[in-house]
Amino acid sequence: MDGPHERHARSVSRSRTPTRFAYAQPRQRRKHRETLKDCCKKIVAFMCTQVGVGALLIGYTVIGAVVFTHLERRGNNTETIDVEAFRNSTVKKLFLVVMKNNILDRSGFNQDMNKVLKVHQDQVSQIFKHGYDERPVEEIWTFPAALMFCLSIITMVGYGNMVPKTFEGKILTMVYAIFGLPLYILYFRNMGTIFAGCFKWTYRRLYECSTEKDENRKKIIVPSTACLWVIFAYILTGAIMFSEWEHWDFLDSTYFCVTSLCKIGFGDLVPGADVNASNHGNQTKIVINFLYMLLGLGLIAMCYNLMREEIRVKLKEMNEDFNQCLEDTKIRFLACCKRCRKRDLEYEDY
Amino acid sequence: MxxxxxxxxxxxxxxxxxxxxxxxxxxxxxxxxFSNVGIIGLVIGYTIAGSFMIQALERGKPIPVQLYAIGNRTMFAKKLWNITMELNANVKLKEKEYRDTIDVELIRFQEIFVNLTRKGYDGSDDAYGYKSWSFAGAFLYSLTVITTIGYGNIWPHTPQGKIASIVYAIIGMPLFLLYLSNIGDVMAKSFKWIYANFCLCRWCPGVAKRRAERRIQRDQQMIEDGSSDSQSRKSNSSSGSPDVSIEMTNMNARQSVTSDAVTMTSNGSYDVESVNVPITVCLMIMVGYICGGAILFFRWEFDSGWTFLDASYFCFISLSTIGFGDFVPGDKIYGQGEFDEILELKFVFCSMYLMLGMALIAMCFNLMQEEVINKIRTTVRTVKYIFRCRR
CATH class of the missing domain: 1.20.5 (Single alpha-helices involved in coiled-coils or other helix-helix interfaces)
Incomplete structure (x- = not known):
């Protein structure tokens, strides 16, 4: 009734304003808190699902790439010096061989040469096994390459065409893997459900379009052949793409796609590892390989999800069938036995 | 009749x-x-069959890269001969001049050689894969395929071999996953049993009873504390939150008491399922296994220059199925041909270590998963309580 008047009075009187403040502030604070809470909840929920996990994964790899490039570029590469030293010593040895065989005995000369060269080769290839790569460190640890390296750690592919050589790099790799693997598994699961949902939806739509709505809508299960076709098509596109770019033969690029999507990752064939090609082209290739891998692993997760469902149903059916078959044979066998016994009995009676 | x-x-x-x-x-x-022993046998049998198959396909087939590398070397020797002849023709051999020319040639040689190495030349004269595809090597290869480690120290060069390994991987990986889940389950159960009976000393008479009694006492104390607390708070006469806190403590106490009662009733034959192995123990087991492997490989590969960090790095990278392949046991170039038996033994041991280790890790993950789920559930419950209090 006298609301406006009271309010007016409150606003006017100085003595009453603090009480009003004290009354109003908690409510505001609570509101703040609730909005904050809601925000937090939303962020966490977003991070744990769908796009968030993908973003998290990509962010993690980017951070890892930055750190690894920083660490590994700082490391002095003693290997180039070693190789130089090996070469110098080989030259010396060759000279000694020449001096020794100065009577010019050709076969002896050739044999000794071969031996010395073999030793040289062994030394160099030993170093090479541990990751020596005639290029300087700056060229090896470019940003896209480091990105690929990080992805190969957390997805457990492990190509091994580039490996950490510094002490800190090795330790960081282990730590990085420990935190990265659960993240990747989360990504795998999430992507699996999302892709499976999308695929199921499209499949259902297509199914409904192609077969008119005469049947009642029951649960449509995506057949595993469809999943396999999707995977097959994905591998095929990858194979064609890589064979076009890298001038591998078709079998090689198929082999590469399968082994890397199966997370085996031998590392005998890696796109963008060709030294002779231009550096810029290599890096785009690496980035595209990165995307190809991410998407492909998601697709595999999808197929895994869909096929698990189907296999479960199939197994149940198979179990029932098997049981029925057993029952059938049992009944038949019993009938046969009965007949035999009857005959026996008749015979004995006779 | x-x-x-x-x-x-x-x-x-x-x-x-x-x-x-x-x-x-x-x-x-x-x-x-499909369980326990059978699946181990199945996996090992599959691996052995795979190694025979890959051996049949790859062994004795010429490896073009190796052949090319060897040819390159002989070519280079001939070139050197020519250079020497040329330089020798002019009066006397001068060391400086000779060295410079040879250095240039050697750099060119090295470039070709490095490119070949990148394409798979392994530095040995083994042009037909007799040594790299020995039985142990092939066994390790098939194991790295089905476990998806993929070291990449050897790989098939023929198209048949490549196709065969694709097919082999497609069939083998589900099998290995089955092995992991099965063995992980069994090992987790047995480890739980061991932990319950030996580490917590459940077998010792009286210990469990005493422990339960102590817990009940503690809970009762908590209830009393809570009620006294709430009373004191009530005397302050603030909002209605103390009631909730009483409720909470009561609930907690009741829960723990009931759980104790459950465990007490089944005291005679202890319920292994109710035992939770803490995460730290699982982590300790994993770290211990990696460290043990690291010490062993460090001892073995000492002469090929592994440090302890390298060895533990190798163990970790292998067990997490990353498998870079920069360190592989028995991957010595010098040793090839001389210590064949030791090499084979190393390969076999390495594959044993991998099989066991991956099962162990599966076990640890199994145990940790339970524990983490439990923890999350309790935290969710407490968070819910906290928010309810504020409202």
Whole structure:
């Protein structure tokens, strides 16, 4: 009734304003808190699902790439010096061989040469096994390459065409893997459900379009052949793409796609590892390989999800069938036995 | 007549169980194949079959890269001969000049050689893969395929070999996953049992009872504290939150008491399922296994220049199935041909270590998963309580 008047009075009187403040502030604070809470909840929920996990994964790899490039570029590469030293010593040895065989005995000369060269080769290839790569460190640890390296750690592919050589790099790799693997598994699961949902939806739509709505809508299960076709098509596109770019033969690029999507990752064939090609082209290739891998692993997760469902149903059916078959044979066998016994009995009676 | 019939009836009685027996045998056999020992046998058998297959496909086939590398070396020797002849023709051999020319040539040689190495030349004269595709090597190869480690120290060069390994991987990986989940389950159960009986000393008489009593006492104390607390708070007469806190403490106490009662009742045959192995123990086991492997490989590969960090790095990278392949045991170039038996032993041991280690890690993950789920559930519950209090 006298609301406006009271309010007016409150606003006017100085003595009453603090009480009003004290009354109003908690409510505001609570509101703040609730909005904050809601925000937090939303962020966490977003991070744990769908796009968030993908973003998290990509962010993690980017951070890892930055750190690894920083660490590994700082490391002095003693290997180039070693190789130089090996070469110098080989030259010396060759000279000694020449001096020794100065009577010019050709076969002896050739044999000794071969031996010395073999030793040289062994030394160099030993170093090479541990990751020596005639290029300087700056060229090896470019940003896209480091990105690929990080992805190969957390997805457990492990190509091994580039490996950490510094002490800190090795330790960081282990730590990085420990935190990265659960993240990747989360990504795998999430992507699996999302892709499976999308695929199921499209499949259902297509199914409904192609077969008119005469049947009642029951649960449509995506057949595993469809999943396999999707995977097959994905591998095929990858194979064609890589064979076009890298001038591998078709079998090689198929082999590469399968082994890397199966997370085996031998590392005998890696796109963008060709030294002779231009550096810029290599890096785009690496980035595209990165995307190809991410998407492909998601697709595999999808197929895994869909096929698990189907296999479960199939197994149940198979179990029932098997049981029925057993029952059938049992009944038949019993009938046969009965007949035999009857005959026996008749015979004995006779 | 009657006697005969009775005899026959007995026979009939015998016959019926025979069916069931047969069925049971079949079922048992399948169950056995898919569990425990059977699956280990299956995995090992599959790996051995794979190694024979890959050996048959790859061994003795010429490796073009190796052949090319060897040819390159002989070519280079010839070139050197020519250079020497040329330089020798002019009066006397000058060391400086000779060295410079040879250095240039050697750099060119090295470039070709490095490119070849990138394409798979392994530095040995083994042009037909007799040494790299020895049985142990092939065994390790098949194991790295089905476990998805993929070191990449050897790989198939022929197209047949490549196709075969694709097919082999597609069939082998689900099998290995089955092995992991099965063995992980069994090992987790047995480890739980061991932990419950030995580490927590559940077998010792009286310990469990005393522990339960202590817990009940503690809970009762908590209830009393809570009530006294709430009373004091009530005297302050703030909002209605203390009631909730009482409720909470009561709930907690009741829960723990009931859980204790459950464990007390089944004290005679202890319920292993209720035991939770803490995460730290699992982590300790994993770290211990990696460290043990690291010490062993460090000892073995000492002469090929592994440091302890390298060895533990190798163990970690292998067990997490990343498999860079920059460190592989028995991957010595110098040792090839001289210590063949030791090499084989190393390969075999490495594959054993991998099989066991991956099962162990699966076990640890199994145990940790339970524990983490438990923890999350309790935290969710407490968070819910906290928010309810504020409202």
């Amino acid at each position: 009657d006697r005969r019939r009775s005899v026959r009836r007995q026979g009939r009685r015998y016959r019926r169980p025979w069916f069931k027996k047969c069925k049971e045998y079949a079922r048992n056999f399948i169950a056995f194949l």
